[in-house]
Amino acid sequence: MIPIEKYHGTGNDFFVVDAVEPVADRRELAIRLCDREDGLAVGGSVGADGVLFLALEDGYASPRVVMTLVQPDGSTAPMCGNGARCAAAWAARRLRRRGEHESPDDADDETTVMVDTQAGTRRATVDDDRNVTLEMGVPSFAPAAVPVARDEPLVEEPIGELTATAVSTGVPHAVAFVDDVSSVDLAAVAPTVRHAETFPRGANVTVASPHDEGFEQRTYERGIEGETRSCGTGAVAVAAVARELGHTDAASIAVRPPGGRLDIRLDERGATLAGPTEREGTAEIHIDNPQSAEAAGD
Numbered sequence: 001m002i003p004i005e006k007y008h009g010t011g012n013d014f015f016v017v018d019a020v021e022p023v024a025d026r027r028e029l030a031i032r033l034c035d036r037e038d039g040l041a042v043g044g045s046v047g048a049d050g051v052l053f054l055a056l057e058d059g060y061a062s063p064r065v066v067m068t069l070v071q072p073d074g075s076t077a078p079m080c081g082n083g084a085r086c087a088a089a090w091a092a093r094r095l096r097r098r099g100e101h102e103s104p105d106d107a108d109d110e111t112t113v114m115v116d117t118q119a120g121t122r123r124a125t126v127d128d129d130r131n132v133t134l135e136m137g138v139p140s141f142a143p144a145a146v147p148v149a150r151d152e153p154l155v156e157e158p159i160g161e162l163t164a165t166a167v168s169t170g171v172p173h174a175v176a177f178v179d180d181v182s183s184v185d186l187a188a189v190a191p192t193v194r195h196a197e198t199f200p201r202g203a204n205v206t207v208a209s210p211h212d213e214g215f216e217q218r219t220y221e222r223g224i225e226g227e228t229r230s231c232g233t234g235a236v237a238v239a240a241v242a243r244e245l246g247h248t249d250a251a252s253i254a255v256r257p258p259g260g261r262l263d264i265r266l267d268e269r270g271a272t273l274a275g276p277t278e279r280e281g282t283a284e285i286h287i288d289n290p291q292s293a294e295a296a297g298d
């Protein structure tokens with residue numbers, strides 16, 4: 001039996017599997033468990049936006065968690081903002097249970113964890129209420145970084161029915177500002193942008209519109225091929241593009257995906273992404289037949 005935990009960050013939900021577990025085919029497991037109709041049911045929902053395989057390495061001054069995200073279509077993503085926040089919350093919970101979370105620069109009620117992703121190592125702080133603040137690096141508009149198949153940054157250009165700006169926040173996003181995100185038929189307009197030739201590795205498609213304290217956000221994700229309740233790299237992309245296009249000069253920007261609120265800070269050192277995480281429940285699966293899993297509850 002393989003233990004599974006379920007976490008979400010503002011509605012972007014993930015199964016978590018400790019990397020020590022003997023999973024021979026991670027792709028096959030993710031495809032099966034994440035299916036929204038026939039996948040694994042935990043905490044009142046079926047399936048998930050991905051499986052996080054996490055390896056906790058605690059022999060460092062700040063413990064590290066090595067994160068691999070396998071998405072519902074079996075692809076891996078180099079970065080996931082909400083996934084990395086959930087990974088940090090998972091690691092902090094383990095460390096606290098072992099009584100190992102103290103490090104010299106930790107505040108009393110915070111745990112610092114380094115999250116190793118394919119996009120780089122990101123520092124995360126986790127408070128007692130499972131709010132996680134994650135360093136996200138410097139968003140890049142450089143064509144090679146996104147990547148886009150051209151020599152100049154792609155800024156406010158028409159692609160399909162959207163006017164998009166391309167940015168990398170660890171993964172590629174095409175961000176389009178619209179009057180009202182709720183009036184966009186994202187399932188209809190996003191696939192043309194997501195598969196546009198200008199994005200050789202595809203793109204996540206994020207729409208944003210002004211909101212009292214910041215911006216509303218909706219994202220159609222690569223690897224899920226549909227809209228998610230929240231996307232952390234997308235929220236940072238909204239903030240970065242808003243700043244680039246002169247829609248805001250605020251240092252702290254609230255971005256509201258359908259699943260909650262994320263707070264982004266931007267300065268010359270890079271972006272931080274902050275918001276809540278939640279541990280929804282647990283299950284155990286037989287690796288040969290994950291669909292027969294029984295939710296164990298907490």
Ligand SMILES: N[C@@H](CCC[C@H](N)C(=O)O)C(=O)O
Pocket residue numbers: 012071076077079080081082083171172204221222223224228230231232233234
């Ligand atoms: N939901 C994630 C982004 C996950 C990766 C994305 N689907 C991709 O393939 O680029 C987030 O919170 O950032």
